[in-house]
Amino acid sequence: MTTPVAPALPTPATGGSREAPVRRRRARPSPSERRERNAALRFISPWIVGFVVFTAWPILYSAYLSLTDYDVINDPTFVGLDNYREMAQDPKVALSLWNTLVYTVVQVPLYTVVALALALLLNQAARSAGFFRTAFFIPKMTPPVAVGVLLLLLFNGQYGIVNEVLSWVGIQGPSWTTDQDWIKPGLVLISLWTVGSAVIILLAALRNVPNDLYDAARVDGAGFWRRTRAVTVPMISGALFFVVVINTIAGFQMFTEAYSAYFGAGNSTYRNDTALFYVIYLFQEGFQELHMGYASALAWLLFVVIMLVTVVQLVVSRRLVYYEGEQR
């Protein structure tokens, strides 16, 4: 990790700006360096405290808990790797992991493509872009619980507007909210409703693509799709990558919309396996069944999975993502 290039701000010690810092390893920090460091740490101390108490300690503690049986009411009992063994055999772990994976694998590309399509459209619209951009963004402000409500209502198999619209083009829509094959697709579709923020990101990236590249491509006789593939996508690949990574991580942690619509006190008899996402299962095990030890083990599995996926994405990005100024 490189130290960032000199900030534009003067340092208190010298009162002036420096150019690129010279990093020399010195035996001990000079008094002025120490002063500066202590001053900095004073400002940073809230984060450090928070990190220790709410991040570092919980990580360690969670690792410990995952080796115990703990229901909060009684003391924890050490059980070694039992939780992990149980996880390996628990059909709901496999099920919820599968549900989450399927959802994410379908949702992320679809979401990105839709966002890109809308951004491309907006890019062509110039003056009126602002109005449309606002319209696309507003749904993002809807609280996810309300999104869950909208899912149940708009996608209702019998009366929902979605099936109504589908019937205009002759398709008989399925029961999105009760048919086990269509519940996840329903969740994917409604996630597309909040695509607005990604649209804005991609639009900003599109606008940064220099015009001359397009002109050059056009002179070479490239048609629209060719231009898009050869110029647009590489030039905005940074932003695309960003959207993909963020949404993947979010997808793996899908909770609120599905929980509001399909779980909770009112739904206890109609539990639906296909909407059991990993974090929902974790939440149930931890806070409903009070199997805190088991839930901690589940949390660690999630952590590992997300880390793996993110690392893979980062590795892939080195090959695919193009940053201006790089030699390719």
Place this chain on the structure above:
Amino acid sequence: MTTAPSFPRPAVSGAGAATDPAAGTPETLGPPPPARPAPSARGPGRRWLRAVVLAALVLATVAFVYPLLWLLSASFKPRAEVFDNRLVPRTFTLDNYVTVWQEAPLALWLGNTVVVTVLAAGLVTVSSALVAWGFAFFRFRGRGPLFGLVLATMMLPGAVTMIPTFLIWNQLGLVGTNVPLWAGNLFASAFYVFLLRQFFLGLPREPFEAARLDGANNWQMFWRIAVPLCRPALVLTFLFEAQASWTDLMRPLIYLQDSSTFTIPRGLKALIDQFGPGGESQWEVVVTASVITTLPMILLFFLGQRHFVEGVATTGSKG
């Protein structure tokens, strides 16, 4: 412990920083570059294209805005008509709002949510600004790695620390109160630290040099100069976190048990349970409560529209 904003957060450093030279260069954050003028209408082919684009955008807009309009309109319909999908209610009634107000302590819930949101957003703005300033203004050995650690924590899935954090609050006897919903924000949030640091790095030198000559100390330079100059960024932080805090369900589910302490999303969930498909199928109540839950966020958006849109664009471009 911080509220995860629902907006996309910048990618982690590490590999990202190494390959992205932009991460190292401080950039002054200004408004997004002016829109490139659309390709001029060269001939009838272009015009046709523009018409198609416009039509597609209009269609998409309808799809995006319709659900909210549907929700609003349904809240004014009696139960039998909730599902009739007419945009303008056949029978316009305010009964639902009365019913919902009677069935649930909405005023209480709204009040709770406002308190939690203001506290959470306010605290995180202040604390993140402090921390961001620490990283931006000073130079010290280990600054890079430490900041890298900050960025790394952004990648941590909340689920991993969820349980121990609950146990900590439990030990402190604060489960059942709304303190866990905002007190974590006393300790800044990596996402906003990142954002605000970018802003601070873009500040000009002169005011600080002048202040230094006048004998100002670090705190004064932060509070008297940096903060006022960065107001838009602070407002942005406040708005983002307000939205995240208002709409959060997970934490109220974990920490709030007595319905009088509920925040509005938690309350809405309780109403769904009671009046929704598993309960009494009184959809009009659920719909109305949804409107009441969503409306403040829409208002917030219109108030801070510029900030939201710019802020989101910025997070993406810095990623």
Place this chain on the structure above:
Amino acid sequence: MVRRRGAAAAGTSMVVAALALTSCAQGTGDEGADVDFSADGSPSGELSVMGFGTGDEIGEVRYDRATQDLEGVDVRLAEGELDIQAFLSAVASGNPPDLVYANRDQIGTFASRDAILPLDECVDAEGVDLDAFVDTAVEQVTFDGSVYGIPEFNQVQVTMANADLLSAAGLTVDDVNGSDRDAVTAANEALMRTAGGTLSVIGFDSKLPEFLPLWAKAAGADLLSEDGRTAQLDAPEVVEALEWAVGIYDAQGGFPAVKTYRDSADFFGAGNQFATGVLGAMPMEQWYINVLNESSPDAPMAFDAVRTPGGDAIAFASGSAWAVPRGSENPAAACRFARLMTETDAWVQAAQARADARAQDGLVFTGVLTGNEEADEQIRADLVPDDAPQPWQDAIDAMYEANDATFALPANPADNEFETAWQDAVNRVLNGQQEPADALAQAQDEAQQALDDAWARWDEED
């Protein structure tokens, strides 16, 4: 490397502090503290109640009466149905409500988790007459000889049908009361209607997953052995019952289609499914009679008990119970409140209030099943007419007949997990994910596992 001395020292001291904070990962439950249920004189202080809402006059009248008697106590209701997750986490965090109103089939799990207290002392102190309650109700909340809940309400099933639709199809209520399964299947086909590919009239609703125990018992099978230790979910009668009940849905296009249609109905209002003629018949809890009577008194109804092949009435009893959570701050007031809400007098008064309200509206008082036998008898004798206009007289008769013929799942310390196991199995079958035999076999394993674990813990503690 990152931090030097000063900062490092600060860092480590913070870590130590944090460790100290949570190093004691103790259980928060107090260790068998003596709970005092007897308040000498009148209890005072606060009483927070979770899971109860006053709803209608039956609840309100008793509630007013109870709070009046508990003058010194500030009673607070946290309305809304009990959310198990909220309740258990409240107990875990040492912040439980003082009194909780739960389903009787949740009491076992709560008891075995040590989340609620045995109420024997309470019963003694308040002089609660357990004999006055319906036997099955008390059995459901008794473990190891100790009572863990004070029963309230009894719910039984009654067959309800749309008389017009029946006669139009040449059927009678006998064809849909379950006594002849084939007849029900045939009736279902005769009564259902589709319009443009979607369901427009539900023929018969076999009410899965909740009513599986009913269908199983009608065929003579118990889901759980009498001692509450052995699951019997994969018994052939149970599998058959499930297959039949699922078949009813399949004939109508599958459970999802029926549920979707059902979800959008105006269940509690004047536009309910019977009034609008979109439902043929279904078994339903008896309190719905009251709803129908109130919101659509002119709907063409037909009622009967749910019957076994032998023609006898049968009903699967369920209901609620008052329980005192561990850590309750006012057990004395809680106990008294529970007694006040469920004593015979309270019920009679409440029923009187409802009967009067009905008379005012020119409607029939169709009775109420209180879970308290004494009260039931008195109410029936004094307030319930035996010459009510049809179909309501049939409804009343059916209800009381069912009330005398109830069965309940034996009490067991894993009742929540047990229920989850078989309900999940039914859900899987309804969603087409598994065949009945496989689903129930899986449920059998899961349920037996849960039962064994819970009983082991329970037996240990003795």
